[in-house]
Amino acid sequence: MTLEAQVLGDKAVRAAEGGYEVDLHLAWYRSLPLSCLEGIDLTLDDVRVPRESLRVEVEGRQLSLDDLPELDDDWWFVQDALTVQVPVDQPRAQGEELDVDVILATRIPYIIIGPETALVQRTHVAKKVVVQ
Amino acid sequence: MSIMLGNTLYSMTNEWLAGRYTLDTLIDEVGRRGLGPGIEVIGFQSLRGFPFKVSDEETRTLMAAIERNGLTPTSLASNADIAIRADDWMDTDRSVEYMRPQIELAGRLGFPVVRTQIGLTPEVLEKVEPIAAKANVKLGMEVHAPEGPNTPKVIATREAYARIDSEYLGFVPDFSSCMRAIPVGMLDKLRRDGLSEAGIDALKQAWEAPGAPFQRYGQFAAECGQLGEPELPVGFARLVFTMFGRENLEDWREVLPQVVHIHGKFYDVDDDLTSPSIDYEGIMKVFSDLDRTVSMSSEWEGHAYLDADEESAFDMVAKHHAMCSRFLGQDNLATV
Numbered sequence: 249m250t251l252e253a254q255v256l257g258d259k260a261v262r263a264a265e266g267g268y269e270v271d272l273h274l275a276w277y278r279s280l281p282l283s284c285l286e287g288i289d290l291t292l293d294d295v296r297v298p299r300e301s302l303r304v305e306v307e308g309r310q311l312s313l314d315d316l317p318e319l320d321d322d323w324w325f326v327q328d329a330l331t332v333q334v335p336v337d338q339p340r341a342q343g344e345e346l347d348v349d350v351i352l353a354t355r356i357p358y359i360i361i362g363p364e365t366a367l368v369q370r371t372h373v374a375k376k377v378v379v380q
Numbered sequence: 381m382s383i384m385l386g387n388t389l390y391s392m393t394n395e396w397l398a399g400r401y402t403l404d405t406l407i408d409e410v411g412r413r414g415l416g417p418g419i420e421v422i423g424f425q426s427l428r429g430f431p432f433k434v435s436d437e438e439t440r441t442l443m444a445a446i447e448r449n450g451l452t453p454t455s456l457a458s459n460a461d462i463a464i465r466a467d468d469w470m471d472t473d474r475s476v477e478y479m480r481p482q483i484e485l486a487g488r489l490g491f492p493v494v495r496t497q498i499g500l501t502p503e504v505l506e507k508v509e510p511i512a513a514k515a516n517v518k519l520g521m522e523v524h525a526p527e528g529p530n531t532p533k534v535i536a537t538r539e540a541y542a543r544i545d546s547e548y549l550g551f552v553p554d555f556s557s558c559m560r561a562i563p564v565g566m567l568d569k570l571r572r573d574g575l576s577e578a579g580i581d582a583l584k585q586a587w588e589a590p591g592a593p594f595q596r597y598g599q600f601a602a603e604c605g606q607l608g609e610p611e612l613p614v615g616f617a618r619l620v621f622t623m624f625g626r627e628n629l630e631d632w633r634e635v636l637p638q639v640v641h642i643h644g645k646f647y648d649v650d651d652d653l654t655s656p657s658i659d660y661e662g663i664m665k666v667f668s669d670l671d672r673t674v675s676m677s678s679e680w681e682g683h684a685y686l687d688a689d690e691e692s693a694f695d696m697v698a699k700h701h702a703m704c705s706r707f708l709g710q711d712n713l714a715t716v
Contacts, residue, residue: 253687254397277393277683278424283465320464325428327399357461358499366463 386418411449487515528627550640
């Protein structure tokens with residue numbers, strides 16, 4: 249599906265100090281506030297990256313996923329990438345292939361599917377990318 | 381009396397998400413290809429900072445692009461994001477304050493209609509109506525699959541409208557409500573994801589059966605369990621029951637006097653200018669009975685299952701205009 253294809257581009261993973269930077273795109277047709285980003289389940293080369301070690305870059309700040317529920321007026325514009333910093337002990341070098349498996353979970357704040365329940369869109373992408 | 385054709389930038393979702401266009405180059409391409417005159421924009425898709433912090437530069441870019449292409453603003457699509465905070469959903473007053481900048485921006489930019497969605501409660505409607513009246517903008521509640529003009533949620537809105545009794549409250553029919561077949565492109569997508577022909581047949585049968593959409597999906601999913609179908613396409617097929625409605629197209633007549641804008645939802649147009657999944661001939665006949673000119677956005681949603689490289693949204697909208705023109709006839713087409 250096309251929205252899945254957007255999530256992780258072929259050049260989405262860059263080597264960075266102490267790990268990688270991963271650029272993610274929304275799997276939805278419109279922008280959402282960061283308060284609606286419920287989860288990023290990231291597995292690299294079959295190793296699950298702990299949720300608490302991830303940092304997302306928001307206007308120069310480095311925030312953990314647990315910081316996001318408050319951010320209902322910080323917007324992830326639908327054309328922009330969200331950069332996630334991923335610490336890894338022994339990252340692959342630039343030019344090497346990496347197996348990336350990501351599940352992006354976003355709450356769609358206007359699609360109400362039951363009492364006190366909004367739709368949570370979970371998009372799963374698994375692909376090989378070359379580290380940039 | 382007549383319909384003014386146009387386009388919503390939502391049709392070009394694939395091209396937009398892929399970053400192939402900026403706001404002004406996208407509108408230029410719509411203008412260059414003659415896909416107006418009407419133009420509709422989803423605030424949360426096209427405008428940075430929407431709804432509270434849209435910059436003057438962004439609005440100038442939008443309006444300059446609309447003007448230089450000779451387009452006519454028709455509708456600014458809004459959303460009522462009541463669950464923006466997981467732990468603290470918006471109450472009526474917060475919902476009103478969330479809708480206010482969306483409606484006021486539409487007024488400032490010259491959009492005559494704000495598309496609203498079924499999530500707006502009668503209490504919120506009552507409080508936003510004066511905001512709309514002051515901005516001289518009509519609120520058009522979208523009637524979209526799985527709802528139709530006579531489903532309970534829409535009936536509740538019709539009753540609220542009757543009570544509030546304002547010319548600023550109306551409807552935006554979306555033809556997803558009254559489809560005659562599941563688009564072939566969607567079935568092909570499900571086949572690619574591993575659904576067997578037996579699964580496809582079960583899906584068609586469940587979709588055509590009477591009953592509530594979620595019940596029909598449940599029947600289909602249970603049958604797929606017995607057939608041993610893979611999980612991925614069965615999960616994805618939930619969309620078939622929410623995106624593609626089976627209401628009667630003649631029911632639109634009941635809300636015609638309250639129609640303020642139209643979503644010409646479509647998925648497919650054949651070379652002979654008919655749509656296999658939606659009976660445009662029948663629908664255009666109903667809307668030819670409007671007693672005034674109403675705008676209609678061509679709204680291609682094939683991007684739900686096709687990539688930008690598989691189909692050009694611009695070409696699809698051009699075909700949709702040709703099909704609607706054919707069924708409406710010159711007398712029922714408005715020009716600017």
